[in-house]
Amino acid sequence: MNYQQSKSVAIVNPDTYGLSTQQKLWLGFGMIGLIMMLLAGFNVTIMNSSIYMVLAMTLISIGVIGYSRASYNHKKAGIKNDGVTFKSITSRGVLGWLTGIALTGFYIILYFYPTFLGLGTKGASNAGLVALFDPFSKWLNGNPASQWFVYGTLYTLAIIIFGLKFILKYRHDQYQKLRTISVMFFQLGFAFLIPELMSRLNSDTFKLPYVDLKSIWPLNYYNFDKYRVESLIDAGDIGLALLIFSVISIFIITPILTYKYGKRWYCSWVCGCGGLAETAGDPFRQLSDKRLSIWKIERWIIHSVVVFSVLMTTAVIHSYLGKDSSTYWLTKSVFLLGVGGLLTFIFAWVMIFKREALAKDAKYGAFGYFVVILALMGLFVFDQNDHLFFFKTSELRRTYGFLIGSVFSGVIGTGFYPILGSRVWCRFGCPMAAILGFQQRLFSRFRITTNGGQCISCGNCSTYCEMGIDVRSYAQKGENIVRSSCVGCGVCSAVCPRGVLKLENGSQEGRINPTEVLLGNDVDLIKLMNQQ
């Protein structure tokens, strides 16, 4: 090639960070689809509802996919963060706030006023948006749609189309591509199709509750509710198998996978909440707050949620167990002793073997442990069926469902994407993430290795960590990142311009490695300083 003669071929886009004509076009398609959905909400449908629904969803999909292609296809594979801090929607500008308000509004309606979406109550048939999904729902599971069916469909669609966008954006990065495909697969298959098809099996004589096999307690805090356990048991072998599977998931599968790969196997490869955050929420990941003060708050909130969820579940199970061991071995007292024993065992094990690794976090652990134990003793001593101290168990369960299950995970967790970043729920509210994180910190092979002295403290890693981890503060010290909150998304490693970070599974030895003087300096000095 003759270098002298080449002229610039920069594609001139007059609005530097505005949208190109193509992008506008695709955005238009998507918007029409969205508006069609909105109109359906107001009962305006002009054609057969199946066609209308398919048309709206197709337009939305075409819009998102076309928009992604227009954004990334003409560019070379590589990091695509140009203009993130300038665009209104990704920098808490007017568009960001408007999107946040719209999303929050949608969640409030969804959780608390589903009739506005057209849900038919007291036997009335559906109208509006929900009715739009009736044919699809009937086709899949034989029943009319509910607001949850609508939500589930849209949720799955979002993960798939924004997942495709994500894959295009990170097409140079094999790790990002694979985990996104995995998340799309689990959402479509496990969270959406399988449960719908399973409920097809239901008849008057056979009832199986909605089961998302990959949703594990305490994420599905309702898993051990009485109606659910009963219906599982009533469903015979399949039901029992599912019940046993859910217990095995908690106590065996989860710890083993987390030991081998860190909590990312769940949070970044399987989970639907994480899935939405990583796909639809990706443009907002940099909005997570990195301040030390917020990290402190994070730890209080998330550990309180864990305590709350353990207590609530224990109280719920306790409330429906019997007292007479001759009818069934698992009685109220056996159960409480079991839970108390298990917690004491974990607590003692950590305090004896992992005290050092835990360091400052010990007080949170101790606090949580004592709250739970005290509460268990309360249950035991007062031995009331349906009260935990002054709270009615069912009240407790309802409050949990309301505060954590709806407000936190939905309204704040997703509604506030454009304000607080994409993983607010995962970071502050998810009890599952907290438990996996606890194990990741203490008993896992996973860590993010830093590459000797190569870090230039630029801050890309910290900025793009959706969990608000100040990755740089470790990398610039040459210290591995072993944080309970890290979901192993791998984006810090992807955006690092100096190849400093690598997500790895390795031996426990040297996993946590604070260093004083970084590699590259005088070897004697390094030795001296790191001994001090």
Place this chain on the structure above:
Amino acid sequence: MGHIVIVGNGISGVTAARHIRKLSNHRITIISGESDYFFSRTALMYVYMGHMSFENTQPYEPHFWTKNRIDLKKSWVNLIDHKDKKILLENGEIMAYDKLILATGSKPNKFGWPGQDLKGVQGLYTKQDLEQLEISVPNNKVCKRAVIIGGGLIGIELAEMLHSRNIPVTFLVRESSFWNSVLPDSESAVLNDHILSHGIDLRLSANLKEIHSNDQGAVKSIEIAETGEIIPCDFVGLTAGVLPQIELAKASGIATNQGILVNRFLETNIEDVYAIGDCAEQQDTLPHGRRSIEAVWYTGRMMGETVAQTISGHKIAYKPGHWFNSAKFFDIEYQTYGIVNNALNKPKSEMQMHWKHPEKNICITVSYDKNDKRFIGINTFGIRMRHEVFDRWLNEQRSIEFVLDHFVEAQFDPEFFHSYVNEIQLVFTTILSKSNL
């Protein structure tokens, strides 16, 4: 307990302060005229490109400094009175010190080009440069074309920055191939192609003759020395390397050459005055063939770590390990460990082997000594390598065969990335066995 005053809040000054705090109870003051807080100079580009806010480039939160009792002062130091151990600040304030560390960094090179001080002409080094850039070249309506003079690491960053805002860029490079003053020719050629493929108008073997002005004293066009070609433009970026910032030291009677002269203990010719980082020039030879001035992040940090020991009562010489560095050229990541010379500087004894992916921008060069087959250095493009492993191999003086055999251990690419180890091993062992005949 003494008062340690540090001039310059860049990586070298700040690292020194942090380590002095860890090792001693001295009072510490950092003075800089550039910014309130330490920020990462290397990240300036990302602010302009909209990847990060300026706050994101600050590695420590404000409370860090109070908690660690490191006083910060925003001011310029005008003069050092080393007889009375005092410094004079711009606002007239006088500050006494017990030990003074100069960490004043660099400034962009200017070669006295006609028109180099016109409006719309600037370098890229300071926070103020970034702010000025935002004013001069906010978008491609204000700036129809930008010209960048000087094909170094900052030049290519500036090209990428302007390109991210769709501003057409002409890139004037003095060398016959991009950065071949450092890289072997084959690698340099890969970068030429990559730069062009991004639509940058790369001009090789092209020197600036003159920058022309319009009636308002702003840049109108530039003229290329070799061809006489005139390129109309609204902005000129001067990125022809950096020079140590030595005015303060020079004016205060501290010995300087290109940089502030220091011995192996980072001491200047004046007692209790030290110099570290970009601004320092070593009088004596360093180990591992390291150069007397190295204007990179890591060197500043290492000097900071070292001088902190000396000041805290454990006198120790500056003894950097093996050279390493990294950079990113648009989408291509580059890492280097040990020594790989360019064509011009390559001694007869240095043998090089190259491998390049047939289509992708992935390539690698390893150097070894012809006589004893000792591995001496590696460059990689598009492949991440483990610093720790290469540092160890270099220390252990491993042979080239050993390095090839154990190549897998040095890989640092993210999980699931395709590994080219087998191809590389195959190609290189074939070359080696031929050269052994």
